[in-house]
Amino acid sequence: MTREIGTELPLQQQESVVIRFAGDSGDGMQITGNQFTGTSAGVGNDLATLPDFPAEIRAPAGTRPGVSGFQIHFGSSEVHTPGDAPDVLVAMNPAALAVNLSDLKPGGIVVVNTGNFKETDLKKAKLERSPLGDGSLEGFRVISIDINERVKKALEDSPLSAKDVQRCKNFWTLGMMYWLYSRPLEPTMNWLATKFAKRPELVEANQKALQSGFNAGDIHEMFQGRYEVPACDVMPPGTYRNIMGNPALGLGLMAGSELAGLDIFLGAYPITPASDILHQLSGYKHYGVVTMQAEDEIAAICAAIGASYTGYLGMTATSGPGLALKTEAMGLAVAVELPLVIIDVQRAGPSTGMPTKVEQADLLQCVFGRNSEAPMPVLAASTPSDCFDIGIEACRIAVQYMTPVVVLTDNYLANGSEPWRLPKLEDLEPFEVEFRTDPEGYQPYSRDEKGARPWVKPGTPGLEHRIGGLEKEHLTGNICYDADNHELMTNLRHNKVMAVRDSIPTPEVFGPESGDLLVVGWGSTLGAITGAVDRLQKKDASVGRMHLRHLWPLPAGLDEIFSRYKAILVPEYNMGQMARILRSEYQSHSFHSYPKVQGKPFTTTELMHKITGILES
Amino acid sequence: MTREIGTELPLQQQESVVIRFAGDSGDGMQITGNQFTGTSAGVGNDLATLPDFPAEIRAPAGTRPGVSGFQIHFGSSEVHTPGDAPDVLVAMNPAALAVNLSDLKPGGIVVVNTGNFKETDLKKAKLERSPLGDGSLEGFRVISIDINERVKKALEDSPLSAKDVQRCKNFWTLGMMYWLYSRPLEPTMNWLATKFAKRPELVEANQKALQSGFNAGDIHEMFQGRYEVPACDVMPPGTYRNIMGNPALGLGLMAGSELAGLDIFLGAYPITPASDILHQLSGYKHYGVVTMQAEDEIAAICAAIGASYTGYLGMTATSGPGLALKTEAMGLAVAVELPLVIIDVQRAGPSTGMPTKVEQADLLQCVFGRNSEAPMPVLAASTPSDCFDIGIEACRIAVQYMTPVVVLTDNYLANGSEPWRLPKLEDLEPFEVEFRTDPEGYQPYSRDEKGARPWVKPGTPGLEHRIGGLEKEHLTGNICYDADNHELMTNLRHNKVMAVRDSIPTPEVFGPESGDLLVVGWGSTLGAITGAVDRLQKKDASVGRMHLRHLWPLPAGLDEIFSRYKAILVPEYNMGQMARILRSEYQSHSFHSYPKVQGKPFTTTELMHKITGILES
Amino acid sequence: MIQSKLTKKDLKSDQEVRWCPGCGDYAILNAAYAALAELGIKKENFVWVSGIGCSSRFPYYVDSYGFHTIHGRAPAFATGIRTANPELSVWLATGDGDGLSIGGNHMIHVLRRNVDVKILLFNNEIYGLTKGQYSPTSPIGHRSKSTPFGSVDRPFNPLSVALGAGATFVARTPDNDVKHMNQTIRQAAAHKGCAFVEVYQNCVIFNDGAFDEIYDKKVRKERTINLQAGQPMVYGTEMDKGLRLREFHVERVSAEDADVWDPHLESPAKAFLLAQLDQDPDMPNAIGLLRQVEAPVFEHDVRRQVDEATEKKGRGKLADLIYSSDTWEVD
Amino acid sequence: MIQSKLTKKDLKSDQEVRWCPGCGDYAILNAAYAALAELGIKKENFVWVSGIGCSSRFPYYVDSYGFHTIHGRAPAFATGIRTANPELSVWLATGDGDGLSIGGNHMIHVLRRNVDVKILLFNNEIYGLTKGQYSPTSPIGHRSKSTPFGSVDRPFNPLSVALGAGATFVARTPDNDVKHMNQTIRQAAAHKGCAFVEVYQNCVIFNDGAFDEIYDKKVRKERTINLQAGQPMVYGTEMDKGLRLREFHVERVSAEDADVWDPHLESPAKAFLLAQLDQDPDMPNAIGLLRQVEAPVFEHDVRRQVDEATEKKGRGKLADLIYSSDTWEVD
Numbered sequence A, B: 001m002t003r004e005i006g007t008e009l010p011l012q013q014q015e016s017v018v019i020r021f022a023g024d025s026g027d028g029m030q031i032t033g034n035q036f037t038g039t040s041a042g043v044g045n046d047l048a049t050l051p052d053f054p055a056e057i058r059a060p061a062g063t064r065p066g067v068s069g070f071q072i073h074f075g076s077s078e079v080h081t082p083g084d085a086p087d088v089l090v091a092m093n094p095a096a097l098a099v100n101l102s103d104l105k106p107g108g109i110v111v112v113n114t115g116n117f118k119e120t121d122l123k124k125a126k127l128e129r130s131p132l133g134d135g136s137l138e139g140f141r142v143i144s145i146d147i148n149e150r151v152k153k154a155l156e157d158s159p160l161s162a163k164d165v166q167r168c169k170n171f172w173t174l175g176m177m178y179w180l181y182s183r184p185l186e187p188t189m190n191w192l193a194t195k196f197a198k199r200p201e202l203v204e205a206n207q208k209a210l211q212s213g214f215n216a217g218d219i220h221e222m223f224q225g226r227y228e229v230p231a232c233d234v235m236p237p238g239t240y241r242n243i244m245g246n247p248a249l250g251l252g253l254m255a256g257s258e259l260a261g262l263d264i265f266l267g268a269y270p271i272t273p274a275s276d277i278l279h280q281l282s283g284y285k286h287y288g289v290v291t292m293q294a295e296d297e298i299a300a301i302c303a304a305i306g307a308s309y310t311g312y313l314g315m316t317a318t319s320g321p322g323l324a325l326k327t328e329a330m331g332l333a334v335a336v337e338l339p340l341v342i343i344d345v346q347r348a349g350p351s352t353g354m355p356t357k358v359e360q361a362d363l364l365q366c367v368f369g370r371n372s373e374a375p376m377p378v379l380a381a382s383t384p385s386d387c388f389d390i391g392i393e394a395c396r397i398a399v400q401y402m403t404p405v406v407v408l409t410d411n412y413l414a415n416g417s418e419p420w421r422l423p424k425l426e427d428l429e430p431f432e433v434e435f436r437t438d439p440e441g442y443q444p445y446s447r448d449e450k451g452a453r454p455w456v457k458p459g460t461p462g463l464e465h466r467i468g469g470l471e472k473e474h475l476t477g478n479i480c481y482d483a484d485n486h487e488l489m490t491n492l493r494h495n496k497v498m499a500v501r502d503s504i505p506t507p508e509v510f511g512p513e514s515g516d517l518l519v520v521g522w523g524s525t526l527g528a529i530t531g532a533v534d535r536l537q538k539k540d541a542s543v544g545r546m547h548l549r550h551l552w553p554l555p556a557g558l559d560e561i562f563s564r565y566k567a568i569l570v571p572e573y574n575m576g577q578m579a580r581i582l583r584s585e586y587q588s589h590s591f592h593s594y595p596k597v598q599g600k601p602f603t604t605t606e607l608m609h610k611i612t613g614i615l616e617s
Numbered sequence C, D: 001m002i003q004s005k006l007t008k009k010d011l012k013s014d015q016e017v018r019w020c021p022g023c024g025d026y027a028i029l030n031a032a033y034a035a036l037a038e039l040g041i042k043k044e045n046f047v048w049v050s051g052i053g054c055s056s057r058f059p060y061y062v063d064s065y066g067f068h069t070i071h072g073r074a075p076a077f078a079t080g081i082r083t084a085n086p087e088l089s090v091w092l093a094t095g096d097g098d099g100l101s102i103g104g105n106h107m108i109h110v111l112r113r114n115v116d117v118k119i120l121l122f123n124n125e126i127y128g129l130t131k132g133q134y135s136p137t138s139p140i141g142h143r144s145k146s147t148p149f150g151s152v153d154r155p156f157n158p159l160s161v162a163l164g165a166g167a168t169f170v171a172r173t174p175d176n177d178v179k180h181m182n183q184t185i186r187q188a189a190a191h192k193g194c195a196f197v198e199v200y201q202n203c204v205i206f207n208d209g210a211f212d213e214i215y216d217k218k219v220r221k222e223r224t225i226n227l228q229a230g231q232p233m234v235y236g237t238e239m240d241k242g243l244r245l246r247e248f249h250v251e252r253v254s255a256e257d258a259d260v261w262d263p264h265l266e267s268p269a270k271a272f273l274l275a276q277l278d279q280d281p282d283m284p285n286a287i288g289l290l291r292q293v294e295a296p297v298f299e300h301d302v303r304r305q306v307d308e309a310t311e312k313k314g315r316g317k318l319a320d321l322i323y324s325s326d327t328w329e330v331d
Ligand SMILES: Cc1ncc(C[n+]2csc(CCOP(=O)(O)OP(=O)(O)O)c2C)c(N)n1
Pocket: A269, A270, A271, A272, A297, A321, A322, A325, A352, C052, C053, C054, C055, C056, C071, C094, C095, C096, C097, C098, C099, C122, C124, C126, C127, C128, C129, C130, C135
């Protein structure tokens, strides 16, 4: 179906490209982006993507708040982030152009759908003049096409209404971009055929639009050449799929519960950007998963603790404001020493803040934000696919140590995607739970070698006992106000959490074993840091990098590693929270905090700039 | 009425004495202790007291959980704490003896009411044998008196029932202790006359009992001599009253609101040990105070923020578990930048923990325990009477900087008492609030030189505006998702809180200007630290001390002070939370954490021991 | 203090309204503009308080004082505001999630206390802002993002909850009847005490047509009955049908035999019964005024205590507090 | 799975009971021991859940599984426990503060969902554990530590709140009538769904005699009416008085004219009316069974969805989830 014509045009190889598709919420930019992603993955590129949803549910058509974007970074070498500045901006209307243009790389390509630049369109976008004519686009390579018109022409014979015809615009555009980047049409053709199987007229129209867009490029109407981004040869062999962080985390929790031999009970209350975890798990009923949308975040965690008490793997998922509400119950979970996985998909604050923007500023809240001494392990995922592994790790720690565990991700991980090399299930190490059933010598607060107390399901004869939030006597678990016992129990709880350290690896250092600077990151900064440090290392800068996935307790061996570098840089999306923890734990090193609190990720460039600055000083 | 007889007995001068009164909850030990306190204050002693209430509301009579205690430390030189080990234990029954004996100083005096040591009494106290006969009391000076019998005899002619006669036991005992420590009877005589003005038979009986106890000592029946603790001559001149921390804080808030020219709105939900602040302020209606017992802690703080929004000085008072529930709303208060005073009377945890025991482990929760970056000032009172000053300081900062402020106290401060030198009201500096009423150029998020935004009362014409928890545009306060604006606003909020530093003094260092060790404390450890360091300084140890009242931001000048000492010791009732903050703020000094998590305060002895240990190493 | 009336325009703020095109919230906002303008209250004396949700964006669009707080807590803020300053006219915009899920407790307590706050609960039987989860008012079996197999929990009837909590004013109004909304809002404003108004609100995006069976133009006359004080309980396209209460049963009768409706009854039991007609597909749904009774108003009594104490003892002096109990001198 | 019955002693834990001497809680505990022992449920299958308060110490004293959680949240824990394991017999002990003040929202939601949890709400119209503040059930004017001038807020009627929330079982019982408590607890146990039992409980220390006007031996027969399914609504020392419902009014009549009580009515309106008799000093207070109807039980339907999905699709395999959507190979 896809004719390989037009090959006489110059074909330029590129190592990697960043494209941003932007249009009105109704323009189908997310589908376009996802199709481009799937096709690129299929041809073997490494990639990373990030959608940019409008904050409003449905802002009025054509307005700036209504702009929806999708950015994809694909390459023939390793791709670490969805990209800093796009090489190509596809703008379906004036609002999309106005909102996104400033991000475009100097000299970048901007594809504009001129069909949407009428006076009324400009007005909706709050533009006084058309940017097409006022010099705004100077310095860019502008491809102006009236896509509305093109689609109309291409689908002249379609039985679809004029309005429905216009809804095929995104596939026409996609086709053109496929041509420009030499991608095959088949995957999308097939997808369309399946997707609209019940409506053949839609299949036909969209396929036609796609092909027509492709041809439009092909017949040199607009481009001086086309590009090719060859398959990435550094991707380890295996089966891959593209995945976003939220679903990866959901799958990780599924895997974790299976490895523990338990069923999941998720108590949750919807909140952006964590709700999707609830949505996902509520579809897994035939996996024995019980989900409950509770009346609020407090009820959600309490129900989950209740479920854990019965022998389920209790979980709850929320974002910062919801976590704030859970802290009292988290303290109870510490006191009663039951397993629990608490997910915090962070977003920008304080308070309601900017719910759709990225931030990592719940770290201190998670590590320290509870009344009295209530220690619990805190983990953080560093890429969308790492969410899977962190999900498993959280389950492991929760059940092995009989403790609540916090998992931190963020907006950027939750919605960003990357190719995920699927694990071989048989390689995943099980950590099956054994419930205590033997009444002989049973003590509710005795401890195993890890410091964990026995887990008993209510209903087990002979092991009846009571637990609660009052201080408990060592071993018996009876209420106890004794001074020495309180200190003992405080220490036992503390030591148990610290002992998790024995079960986690020291993180790998990438780069020189010692040197001028070590960049220490955590969470979703991984991609940006990797990109920046890798490039500088190629320039022989004396800089290494290390990424933390276990935030509390911190892994063993850090002190020694830190001592091998003159300085340590800690970039993070907050005012320096991890830097504070590191300073308080490892006093003798010199930590530079590099805060960014803009609700958006680091660019490789700004990180490189910062690092170079420190290296030079 | 008080005959000065018996003066022929040797009169021994003592610098300071610690007495603990202990008996059944029904025995009136709190009244006894308070009377002894008032009388001792009247004769010019410095003093500190601490009650020890049973955890249960009304434990069965005669049982160990039913024991109620009151300790007073009074002296002719400065008294810093209610005392480590008592010199004298008054035990009204076997349970009181069993529970308290181990605390008594070796060689100390134990006064036992043998009238309550019958078989059934021993059984209630879970004692197999009477401690009076089994050698338990070896090494102490035991004064055994059948107080039951004495009172009965003394009140033979009283019209009171036998049961009511027995209720005069505590005054008999108090009379005896008055004799032993050469205190006048008048104050208590007068108090009884007023207290029971409507029941003259009770006045007479209790006064008779008091006199009879005094005489019993006087006629040498039991003691080899009596003691005198002369007036304290180092107390600065002034008018004094004895006060506990909770009421002192309540008065401080009253003073603070008056200095601000505002009325108080207190939203609170009862919780031990903070409830008394609600009780107190709810009695101040004719001061314009509005109190509201809300449905929970969340509603309490939200109502208080609502009241602040209208121009009241909003406040809320709670303890750790309640604070955990308020954190989401605290974040909103940060975002909307309204004044608010949040009181956390800390207690031992985690979770429900030990509600009647002391701990300082909410520090990190208060400083960092909110979603995202939500900075707010945190203060801590260091003695019962300092609660007054801290209350004023919290009001000042809240209104001058348009910010929520946390005040930390604890169980020990809340219920402990000491003489309070009353301030001259004209010396208190006012910080009157001016509400904005001028619409000209009004911007809801403009800032003054302190970084505070204007405070506008709803109802003011022409200044209508909306506030909320979403990120706001600088100056206009409109909802704004702009990246740079978010960073700007985050910094403005941060800087505003940090700027509080400019308005607070660098804490004084007591002791050598530089040296081997600086002991840095905060909150209720002041007394114990002062006692220990003073004594060591008298022995020429190279140790200084400094106490923090402003915990966030920390005062200026600390770094310089720390640099003058080889090491810094941070004793606190938690696992080292302030030590962590100090390490993270002042990396180049060597901080020793000295945690105590027993639900009870440091003793001077253990602190001296610790300090000596460090000095020697 | 009646003063020259406002116009709708006076109450429009300069903020762009950001609900989805077609959302029922627009109609509610317009009805509110009109009703508020007629109250004779100065615009600076209105305070609109809200939690979080699509509905809770409401305060931004009214050019008065406004406070967009946190999810579910608006009643608590409103209580603080109104108790601190009873001169203000305090209004609350909330949703079925904000007001009955996370905020259920504050809701029943503000009703119990009878704080003079006017509550508009935008019931769209869905979580709009978080993009389509079911809510505590969604019917059993509702398929939503969080209940792909259908919800299993029984819904609240918002009016029953309010009546159970002791509400003194309870009404219901549909977002597709501007006149009715306007009238209901004005009735709420006139009530001395806490007013609870459930607004049937259509969420075009996530729960479109949730109320069509009841209030679509084609069926509304048959499927709703407008309860009005002192009026017979009649309904139907020809206004020929009526309701009569007999022995705790609601009977459908002809218009002539209809009972006269009295929302001022001491017992809320009748209103309770009528609020629940929505359970029965053969019955019209009650809209209009279900209950309106007088009862002590929280903030009035709070302030009365303050005033009485002040009158009796005089405004307290700080010195008296501080220098009050047993003091002694050291010199 | 009926098995040989337990004795009261089997259910006594080894923990010392620590309520104040004379507290009504003792009687409730004893009644519960007796009632639970008769249910034919194995003791290891009981789970007692509670929040914080004097009443919430209850679980420690029952020798079964028990969870003393945090203030106000017990219904949420109980929901999790029961939904995770519907084999367990889950009981909840709570107070008027725990269950209706801080915990009001969870309370109405557990009732709405009809989770099969048996709730005993110890209503002493006071906060006991925190030493005597008024509660949301204290009458107006109540002087307490936090209301030295008398409380100004209208109290909740716990049964009305429950009915407003859609409760399927509602009863009331006094702590000074062991037999009545025992019977009520057993009725609650027999109910399929959430059972809400208000226990009038005397706090000897902070609110002694709060219910004496109603239930003191001398007056109880005149001041209470014991509602029993299928029995005439009669009361009085001579059982000569009765109640009759006419046109939404409760009338006092002679015993012969009394209506027969039916707690199984579809509409809760009648129960609602009777629950509120306590407002009227001339009427007897309703105790006994006010409502008992069948309705979908939350956890049954939750589990049914799990079972049906599993039956339809087979137990899910992890591999299917992970290897599900568009994958590609790199080699
Ligand atoms: C503490 C907290 N939890 C959750 C959320 C997410 N959230 C915002 S609005 C909302 C529910 C909205 O539903 P509703 O109240 O019915 O309002 P609608 O959008 O339908 O008008 C939720 C769950 C939040 N903002 N804060």
